[in-house]
Amino acid sequence: MTDHRTRFLTLALDAKALRFGEFTLKSGRSSPYFFNAGRFDSGAALAGLAACYADAIDAAGLEFDVLFGPAYKGIPLATALACEYARRGRDLPVAFNRKEAKAHGEGGQLIGAPLDGRRVLVVDDVITAGTAIREALAIIGDAGGTVAGIAIALDRQEIVGEPPVHSTSPRRSAAETVTDQHGLPVVAVARLDDLLSFAAGHADMHAQRDALQAYRHRYGTG
Secondary structure, three states: OHHHHHHHHHHHHHHHOOOEEEEEEOOEEEEEEEOOOOHHHOHHHHHHHHHHHHHHHHHHOOOOOOEEEEEOOOOHHHHHHHHHHHHOOOOOOOOEEEEEOOOOOOEEEEEEEOOOEEEEEEEEEEEOOHHHHHHHHHHHOOOOOEEEEEEEEEOOEEEEHHHHHHOOOOOOOHHHHHHHHHHHEEEEEHHHHHHHHHHHOOOHOOOHHHHHHHHHHEEEOO
16 A cells, blocks of 8 residues: 555544444445544644645646635645645645625635636545536536546545446446546545555454445445
């Protein structure tokens, strides 16, 4: 496992952004783990997370001109990532959207740098059903930008909808579905497979690993 993945999972555990137990997801599934990027709630935690994002993005070789954070969790993530790139010597513009367009003042739905004619990297925490990402793609397209890719913190690598009972078709995750539908690369700082490998190397996480493997077998893409 690459260093940024190990660092990210360690940071997530320390910040309690990654927790184990029994959690009911928005999909209704009972999951043995839960990831909440909102728990990266300090300057040091966000800086460490942003460094992991930047390492994953650079390793993927994505080319882009501006960072875009979808409201709400994407806003601090894109902002922290812009600060990290500035620390590395690259001053990137950053933009984000309002949930509701303003009719007064400057108006509109976008805040920050213009997107017109620019290659835009979308920065978010996870992709679940893909709805938020589709909304972001529409906003960027309406503003004249071109989406260069999507960067997320954790890819749960689980299928959308219920597992097929009898099917020879490949099981596709939400991230893979976004790539299939829009032809866009999705870069994850870490994936469920990485979490399983990480747990295998920590004796105190063996119980969690068994539950993760069972969940992966039922809802995973492979």
